[in-house]
Amino acid sequence: MTQSFSGLWPVMLTAFEEDGSLDLPGVDALVDFYLEGGSGGLFAVCQSSEMYELNDDERLTLAARVVARVAGAVPVVATATFGGALDGQAAFVRRMADAGVSAVVLLPNQLCAAEEDEATLWPRLEHMIEATDPVPLGLYECPLPYHRVLSPQLVSRLANTGRFRYIKDTSRDPACIGPKVEAVRGSGLALFNAAPASALASLRLGAAGLSPVAANLYPDLFCWLCDNKDDPRAEWLQARLSMFEAGVRPHYPQSAKRFLATRVGLPIGLRTRVQESDWNGYDQSVQDAMVAMLGDVRARLGATR
Numbered sequence: 001m002t003q004s005f006s007g008l009w010p011v012m013l014t015a016f017e018e019d020g021s022l023d024l025p026g027v028d029a030l031v032d033f034y035l036e037g038g039s040g041g042l043f044a045v046c047q048s049s050e051m052y053e054l055n056d057d058e059r060l061t062l063a064a065r066v067v068a069r070v071a072g073a074v075p076v077v078a079t080a081t082f083g084g085a086l087d088g089q090a091a092f093v094r095r096m097a098d099a100g101v102s103a104v105v106l107l108p109n110q111l112c113a114a115e116e117d118e119a120t121l122w123p124r125l126e127h128m129i130e131a132t133d134p135v136p137l138g139l140y141e142c143p144l145p146y147h148r149v150l151s152p153q154l155v156s157r158l159a160n161t162g163r164f165r166y167i168k169d170t171s172r173d174p175a176c177i178g179p180k181v182e183a184v185r186g187s188g189l190a191l192f193n194a195a196p197a198s199a200l201a202s203l204r205l206g207a208a209g210l211s212p213v214a215a216n217l218y219p220d221l222f223c224w225l226c227d228n229k230d231d232p233r234a235e236w237l238q239a240r241l242s243m244f245e246a247g248v249r250p251h252y253p254q255s256a257k258r259f260l261a262t263r264v265g266l267p268i269g270l271r272t273r274v275q276e277s278d279w280n281g282y283d284q285s286v287q288d289a290m291v292a293m294l295g296d297v298r299a300r301l302g303a304t305r
Contacts, residue, residue: 003075003102005190006208007040008222012217013260014062016271022058024065026268031069033266037219040130040209040226042066043105043168045078045096047142048213052082053273054091060099067100075102077138077166081110086124090131097135103165105138114146118154129163129177136168141194152179159187162231168211170194174201181206196222196245200238203229214241214248214254218294219245224301233301247290250268251277255287263291 010035015026034042044066045051045059054062063078070076080096083087089110096104109123129137139158141149149171150158158164161246169177172195181202184191190208193199199210203226215222221241228234248255254276260266 003022003041005041005075007210007217007226008038008219008295009041009043009077009166009192009209009211010034010039011043011046011168011194011211011213012056012066013216013256014049015257015268016273018269018271019270020273022061023268026266027062028069029084029266029268030260031066033260033264034069034215034219037215038223039074039215039219040223040297041075041077041102041166042070043140043211044101044167045080045251046105046140046143046168048231048256048275050253051079052144056082056095060095063096063101064099071193072257076101077101077105079105079107079108079140079142081105081107081128083110086111086127087131089296090128093128093132093135093137097132103136103138104132105140105166105168107140107142108150109148111141114148121148122154122157125158131159133163135163137164138168139164140168141170143170145178150180152183155180155189156183159184159189162188163256164189166190166192168192168194169202169207174198177202177207178205184258189238197242199225199241200229200234206240213252213256214244217248217259218244221294221297221301237297237301240293244290244293247287250283250286254279255283259287259291263287 015023017023046062049291067076078101080093093104112121192209192211193207196212212223256271
């Protein structure tokens with residue numbers, strides 16, 4: 001059966017033990033939380049997962065654990081390009097595919113330098129496509145180490161290869177997202193918007209779904225928006241999702257882990273591998289206000305979490 005790539009796809013956090021090692025039971029708890037919130041798929045080994053702070057064995061272990069926990073309920077994708085020679089990156093794509101993911105994600109910013117254009121990037125993508133055949137692939141416009149946003153023309157060429165299933169768009173701008181939606185229309189490539197502020201606009205333009213970092217805190221609300229984009233309350237919810245970013249972005253991913261541990265009760269710690277910042281009373285007051293508003297939003301929408 002062909003898996004559906006649509007709806008909400010959270011960009012997963014990684015749970016760590018206090019000593020910094022992978023907390024695999026914590027990863028299981030995260031997966032369960034995302035699924036209970038209605039997620040249609042999961043993006044493991046991404047920037048929210050602190051992928052650049054993991055070694056290759058940990059990346060494979062994490063992806064395999066998520067696949068096992070999901071047990072076929074939804075598709076899982078994971079990143080497998082982390083620089084170096086193209087053939088070496090292609091080899092790791094194959095290893096990641098062996099972990100059982102539905103598609104292996106390529107980072108365009110790992111295939112060429114910031115000053116190189118798409119005329120240089122395209123043949124390198126072609127090489128990766130050929131060297132990994134027949135592995136299903138994905139794309140992620142990751143903001144780090146530098147932000148490369150793909151043109152609609154390149155996205156169309158990639159869609160026409162028939163190999164790509166998922167693209168996380170990080171342009172945030174509906175004026176950029178719309179042409180890409182048209183570029184993938186009718187192909188097997190599904191476009192997911194990363195930005196809460198343009199979530200509703202992108203869905204109405206025809207995006208397959210959403211992959212925002214804020215889905216780590218309240219996936220049910222993004223799922224509601226995906227399922228109800230034409231509901232009269234959708235614009236009301238969109239405005240609140242935009243406001244809630246003030247309680248998510250500062251200190252992320254620590255802010256998300258703190259929310260899940262203290263507000264949701266997930267059995268995960270606050271440990272991160274990226275540089276942690278000081279959480280103070282102001283940060284807590286912002287998150288407290290967001291929590292209070294979340295209750296009001298769920299009451300109006302009839303959500304149950």
